[in-house]
Amino acid sequence: MSPEEFDEFYAGSWSRLVGQLYVMTGDLAEAQDVVQEAYVRAWRRREELSASGAPEAWVRTVAWRLAVSRWRRARSYLSALVRHGTPSEAAGPDPEHAALVAALRKIPEEQRRVVVLHYLCDLPVAEVAEQTGAPVGTVKVRLARARASLARHLTGDLTDLKA
């Protein structure tokens, strides 16, 4: 992948991946951070990126792992506060978004991941299973639980969010 090709890929996929990671992490600053770091790694390993055949999925997976790694080291929240101030709800005044972010934060990380891959990335369950390394049945269970949890945490029917 040449620098020009990489720059084009970077510019074309950045906001999409930040959006996906935002939904996954519930923190916009964190999402921007891990996505940027994932692109840095993508350039350093561009041969592998090209060989993957799905560079966007590659970057998304790396960003997701970075986010998970940060959570597990229990550093992301504090560092985000230090670097970016209050969490991301402040950036989105839309109450629907704030409610959805709050609801997403209440479900387990692996459920958030399958929700994003299935609903945002439009991947079928089998492909979600492949990308997450989980059995198809597990993905279906996670999706069902995520839906139920989100419905419980959000007031009213999810379809109300259309309004």
Added chain:
Amino acid sequence: MMGSDQHHDDASVPGDDGLRLALRRLADSAGGTPALSGAELRARAGHRRRRIGLAVVPSAAAAGLLVGVTAFALTGHHSTDGGPTTPAQSALPVAPRTSGAPTVPASGVSRAPGARASARPSGSPTATAASPSSRPVPPAPIGDAACAVPVKGESLVLLHALGAAGALRTGTDSMLSAIPVSCVHGRPVPSGPQQALATAPDVVVTTTAPLSSGSDSRLSSLQELVTELTGHPDQLFAVRRDASGLVTRLDEVYVR
């Protein structure tokens, strides 16, 4: 890769469309432009790669100091053909100098030396005696062993090509772009915005690894430089400009 009009019914239930729409609107709200340009991102990746290679430098520099001091004690003079070298240079893979001038001190990051006077293109704007790379400069402290030290009148940049070498141009239409860098805590870090380099028609270019093979410095043409930078972007260079701001010298810094 992510068509928005796809529907996968293998796990769908009533209410999915609402959830899908809400998630998309949330994701879209996070949109925007990246904080770093592509070039800046690649430069950042390049810095980290160099840090890995530079990690061994302090110990190597210290070892070089011991070797240099011992050699001087035994022989009464430094064994190099040129002027005095810094201890760190003794320990690092520095391109051999062909002139009698001392090398720019850079412990950890070694600057490729300038080409000998006879090898320079005639009409070169900088004669060897006045060449910035041939001036004696005090050595950098061993503790600062991970940074190049530009001589007065020069600056350090990360250089990359903006386009194909076939469309080579000089002056303000140069195909080269640079990110100024400076040493911070012994590391080269960006110190200014990316800028296009306007090169003099007779700009002198020297390259070393990875743009040319081995750690030796060699004269190169602007055309070759642009070609090589396409495959190895964001290389560290010392840049010298004339009074009008045109770049007259580009010396690649050898990073181990």
